Every structure is written in C-alpha cells, then in structure tokens.
Amino acid sequence: MGNGLHHDMAVIGPGAVGSLVAARLCRAGVGVCLLDHRRDRAEHLAKTGITVDEGGSCWTAMPLVTCDPSLAARAAVIVVCVKAFDTGNVCHALMSHGSSSSIVLTLQNGLGNIEQLQPLKAKALVAGVTDMGSRMDTVGHVRCSGAGRCKLALASGDPQAVAQITRIFAKAGMACQEEADLQAMLWKKLIVNAAINPLTALFRITNGELLTHPEAAPLTRQIVSEAVTVANAIGIGFSDATLQQVVDSVCAGTALNRSSMLRDIECGRRTEIASITGAIIDAAEHAGIETPVNRQMRRAILEQSPS
Secondary structure, eight states: OOSSOOOOOOEEOHHHHHHHHHHHHHHHHHEEEEEEEEEEHHHHHHHEEEEOOOSSEEEEEEOOEEEEEEEEEEEEEEEOOOGGHHHHHHHHHHHHHHOOTTTEEOOOOOOSSSHHHHHGOOSSEEEEOOOOEEEEEEETTEESSOOOEEEEEEEEOTTHHHHHHHHHHHHHHHHEEESHHHEEEEEEHHHHHHHHHHHHHTTTTTTTHHHHTTHHHHHHHHHHHHHHHHHHTTOOOOOOOHHHHHHHHHHHTTTTOOOHHHHHHTTOOOOOOTHHHHHHHHHHHHHOOHHHHHHHHHHHHHHHHHO
C-alpha cells in the first residue's frame, strides 16, 4: 500500500462518514486525501482539518483536502461516501482520470451505487455498510457515538480486495467483517434505513424516539413487513421479526442521533429517498407486490424536499 507518504487512500465526500473515515485514516498514518467538489469548503477544511468529538475526547486530523479528482483517481483504494444521487457524478469525474488500478469501496446508503460505479472498470468493486454513529455538527466537526463496524462484500474484481481494505481500516481502529452475500447485506441495511430515515424526518424525532412514538412506531413495522416481502420475493430470505429486531436495536444504539434524512429535510436539501424507499418500491413493482406504506413515505418526503 505504499509508505504512507503518498495518497494510498482517497475518500470522496466530506459528509459525516467521509470526514470520519478520512480523519481516522490520517490519524493512523495512512496517506489519505479527501475529495470535495466544492472549492470553498475544501479550502476551509484544508486550513482547519477535521475535528472528531468522541464524547469525552476530541482530536483533530489534517488530511490533504482537494478538489482535484485526478489525485483521488490515482489512489490504491477509493472510498465513495457521497449521497447516492451524486454517485454518477463521482463515476464520471474518476473516469476522466482513469482509476482502473484502484479498489473502489462504496460506503453509501441505498441501492444502485454499485451499478453506477461499474463503468470505472476498477481493479475491484466492494460494497460496504457501516453502523458508525456519526453526524456533522458543523463543516469539519464530526460527532461520533462509537467506533462502529463495517461489513464488506466483494461485488466484482480482485478477491483479495476486501482483505486489503480490512487491513488498512484496522490500522485506523475501524473493524471490518467480510460478508459472503452482497445482496442480503445491502438489503438488510436498506430496510433499516427505510424504516428509520423517512419516519424520523417526517415526525422530526430522534432515532430513539421512534421506538415509542404512538404514530411512527407502528409504521416502522408496516414498512419492514412490506420490504421483507419484497426481499423474499427476489430470493433474499428475511423474516419480519428478525428485521424488526435489527431496526429496534439500531434505534436504541443510536438513540440520540438525528437521521441524515431528518437533517436534510431541516436544511431544505435533497434526500436519498429515491435510492432507499424508492429502491424498495421499484423492486416491488418488478415483483408485482403492493407497498402502500412505503409509497406513502416516498410521497410525503418528496413533498417536503427538493428532488
């Protein structure tokens, strides 16, 4: 992976997860650059660095922050952390500079990111999900509620890619676990996001409040039930009870968190509803299954946010 003086890793997207990953890698001595499409923000981050507040301890890392996609494209491992609706733009930017010798890891919400990154013809394409509890307080300041784990699954290419990422992430205190079933891993995270994000956004509540909210809590069960029916129809074996337990566990473990969709709604930003709830609806239509509650969620979110 080089001697740490070069940019062995590139992280794309300075949101909560991207900033946290870049900061942890930098602190561990891994050569990392953070790619931002906004020059003003990149210049700000280059001066201030990224401060991570881990509840009791605060530290700052100074990764290289750049607007130059050619720097990211030359990295041995590229970690994509942008919102799902920006994945196509990332792919286009990287393709212009060639990244065929890179391992590309997507640490994003929703479905469709892997497919949008396929044109890169990377050395390997890896999908990841993480339960790192992180949120941006302000630009360059990340609040983190636990180290979190990453689950990784190979989508295509070099079978050693997952082990390579795991070794680097371990240096930075980020534990990884390889998953054999890519689709099951992505759908499990998808269903959790679909059950938590739209409801916390619509009712303006924290993840923990969702567990006991008189209107929202019953809706999580209906969302999970519909989504599990769709997953089972396309060959992914889930049960309502198991997935509901996972949702409840995530809500309890991130009780004080305000979901990314809630923050997007509050700030008047575009949400990832299309790649989360929309992905479930699309798969349901293909399988001839009705998903009225998920449709209701998508409609309600779209009414409150720019598309």
